Amino acid sequence: MVKIALDAGHGINTAGKRTPDGEREWAFNSKVLLACTAKLNKYQDVQILRLDDPTGNTDVPLATRTNKANAWKADALVSIHHNALAGKWGSHGGVETLVQEITASKASKDIAAIIQPRIVQEMGLRDRGVKPKNNHMTRVSNMPAILTEGGFMDSTTDIPALRSDAKLKAQGEAIADGLAEYFKLKLKVAGTPAPPKEDGELKFSSPTVRKAYEKLLESKATQEIVINGGIKAGAFGELWRSKWENKELEPDDIVGLAVLFATKK
Structure with missing residues (x-):
């Protein structure tokens, strides 16, 4: 790297x-x-x-x-x-x-x-x-x-x-x-699919857990907590701040960081 x-x-x-x-x-x-x-x-x-x-x-x-x-x-x-x-x-x-x-x-x-x-x-x-x-x-x-x-x-x-x-x-x-x-960097191969998740999607232990996950994805409050309370404050380190600044954060990243932020409290 x-x-x-x-x-x-x-x-x-x-x-x-x-x-x-x-x-x-x-x-x-x-x-x-x-x-x-x-x-x-x-x-x-x-x-x-x-x-x-x-x-x-x-x-x-x-x-x-x-x-x-x-x-x-x-x-x-x-x-x-x-x-x-x-x-x-x-x-x-x-x-x-x-x-x-x-x-x-x-x-x-x-x-x-x-x-x-x-x-x-x-x-x-x-x-x-x-x-x-x-x-x-x-x-x-x-x-x-x-x-x-x-x-x-x-x-x-x-x-x-x-x-x-x-x-x-x-x-x-x-x-x-x-x-x-x-x-001596190599260009990414166009059209190369990302490695698939198991069965093509995330696994959830129950419909209730899935709904909670989807609610976190849709929540503006979640994004504000992660970005303002976590990334900007330096709680997650420079790599995550860099990914946010370069607009590389994925929805799964937001949810994962929100959970991590909650456990830090």
Whole structure:
């Protein structure tokens, strides 16, 4: 199993992280991250952990992000960003990928070398190359880590690409495919059925138990208890929070977690 930590840099209201017209960097970053997550989920044997606030409302401290990735023992970390020069429109521009200066691992450099040209191609922007730079996300992470800059928000050349949802989606998929190349991931086989449950469905000891199960599935209160009282509060661990953030929770997961939550009380 390959564990990938993804990070949409900054938050919606982080000062200075916006275009001259007021568009927020986090909004660009998050679209790329979501596309990357969706594409990674098409590969076998991958787990994904999102390090930033998926709503963007909180600019999660950098130490919190890297602590989370380190504790999870991620195999790689990608921090997704978009650049700016002076906050004024100009003709500068281009894509670059950053690795930690001096101490970057060979794995970090190799991943960056695979992903950088893929982003350049999909965004259709100038190639500024892979660059060494000192920053927290690559310095403090225990795993191979890179920071992508998918174009300049204050560039008259780059901004049309950043405003294109299709381009941002392609950028996210480029990152995912680059990671898949490095880790030699295989795509899931289309149409492969999930392993069947016994006799094709869950077994219940009685009609009363079945009705109780179905009632839990339909209950909004159950979902609120699991999500607000359990997942968001950290009662079930980072894996379940990641599955919820990536919209991967199944109905059976909700019911199971509700029962687990009740037994913890």
